[in-house]
Amino acid sequence: MKVIKSVLKEELVNSLRMKCDYQRELAKLPRGSLIKKKIRGREYCYLVMRENGKVKFVYKGRLDADEVKKYKQVREYRAKYRKLVSELNEQIKFLQGILRGKKSIQSLH
Amino acid sequence: MEKSQYNLCIKVLRRLDKSGILGQIVLAGSWCTLFYEKYFKSVRYVSMVKTRDIDFFIPEPRMIKQSVDVAELLKDMGFIIGFTGSQGYIRLEHPELIVEFLVPEKGRGTDKPYKLPQLGLNAQALRFMELLSQNTITVEVQKMRIVLPHPVNFGLHKLLVQQRRPNKAKSAKDLQDAERVLRAVVEKGETALIKKTFGSMPKKWQSRIKESIKSIQENGFLEFLQGHD
Numbered sequence: 001m002k003v004i005k006s007v008l009k010e011e012l013v014n015s016l017r018m019k020c021d022y023q024r025e026l027a028k029l030p031r032g033s034l035i036k037k038k039i040r041g042r043e044y045c046y047l048v049m050r051e052n053g054k055v056k057f058v059y060k061g062r063l064d065a066d067e068v069k070k071y072k073q074v075r076e077y078r079a080k081y082r083k084l085v086s087e088l089n090e091q092i093k094f095l096q097g098i099l100r101g102k103k104s105i106q107s108l109h
Numbered sequence: 110m111e112k113s114q115y116n117l118c119i120k121v122l123r124r125l126d127k128s129g130i131l132g133q134i135v136l137a138g139s140w141c142t143l144f145y146e147k148y149f150k151s152v153r154y155v156s157m158v159k160t161r162d163i164d165f166f167i168p169e170p171r172m173i174k175q176s177v178d179v180a181e182l183l184k185d186m187g188f189i190i191g192f193t194g195s196q197g198y199i200r201l202e203h204p205e206l207i208v209e210f211l212v213p214e215k216g217r218g219t220d221k222p223y224k225l226p227q228l229g230l231n232a233q234a235l236r237f238m239e240l241l242s243q244n245t246i247t248v249e250v251q252k253m254r255i256v257l258p259h260p261v262n263f264g265l266h267k268l269l270v271q272q273r274r275p276n277k278a279k280s281a282k283d284l285q286d287a288e289r290v291l292r293a294v295v296e297k298g299e300t301a302l303i304k305k306t307f308g309s310m311p312k313k314w315q316s317r318i319k320e321s322i323k324s325i326q327e328n329g330f331l332e333f334l335q336g337h338d
Contacts, residue, residue, distance in 0.1 A: 002277075002278050002281055003158065003278055003281050003282045003285060004158060005278070006276065006278030006279060006281075006282065007158055007160055007282070010160055011160060011161065014160075014161060014162075014207065015204070017191065017193075018191065018202045018204060018207075021189055021190075021191045021202055022189060025189045080187050081187070081189075084187050084203070084204050087204045088204050091204060
């Protein structure tokens with residue numbers, strides 16, 4: 001029992017640390033999603049993001065395929081990392097629940 | 110164990126295999142006990158409780174010639190770089206798996222991470238690790254050849270390091286792991302190999318192992334080593 005409890009505690013510490021690491025990685029990713037607008041038959045790229053509750057478009061002009069690919073990749077990573085953070089949140093909740101017993105959640109931090 | 114965790118482990122191994130470094134590293138830590146199931150097909154054996162940490166031991170770090178950015182190799186699977194300890198050991202993190210690299214500690218030892226520029230990482234140098242690479246076995250998993258420490262070396266290594274653990278629960282886990290693996294070795298009829306490996310160890314290591322065996326509650330476990338020099 002002692003061994004299992006220690007493994008679970010280690011896993012909880014790992015999950016908490018990993019959550020911070022993923023949030024750090026998310027903060028590093030450039031903000032916004034790339035969209036294309038067709039104006040007078042030509043395509044122009046914009047970065048669309050939310051700022052203070054408002055949707056903001058940042059003009060990027062005509063980008064080459066490599067740059068478009070880079071923005072697409074960033075978007076994919078952001079979605080992936082967010083999904084993994086929510087997985088970690090579930091793990092943390094589960095592990096804290098098991099380890100808590102009669103103790104409060106705060107005492108585990 | 111969750112299937113998704115096992116599948117992720119296989120994916121990591123496959124990437125390392127394709128990049129050409131899997132053959133030069135030894136899968137160490139509790140994850141190798143899972144693959145021992147293939148070695149102990151004929152005897153009763155159930156693998157142990159595992160953490161998410163999957164440790165890869167590099168016996169000869171200087172012998173790795175190919176340049177592989179391991180962090181980049183696993184990035185699209187969601188792995189990110191994390192740092193542990195005050196010295197900043199790199200580990201590759203994923204909610205289901207944490208990949209770490211280990212190298213043998215030489216000389217007086219140091220707390221500083223061992224740089225692995227060819228892999229774009231650093232590794233933790235640990236004492237007694239060379240015991241794990243002295244005798245290895247290769248198991249085939251999904252058409253990949255994975256190098257593992259021989260179960261005898263794995264078990265004796267656990268008995269050797271458990272006394273150095275500051276964490277008592279980890280030390281107890283080491284004892285349990287060692288007992289389970291070595292019991293399966295005895296059941297498989299490889300007692301002579303335990304004696305031989307034990308006999309080839311320095312006297313200091315032998316007495317440490319004997320001490321560890323005494324703390325295993327069940328009487329008679331590996332008692333043949335007590336009188337062995």
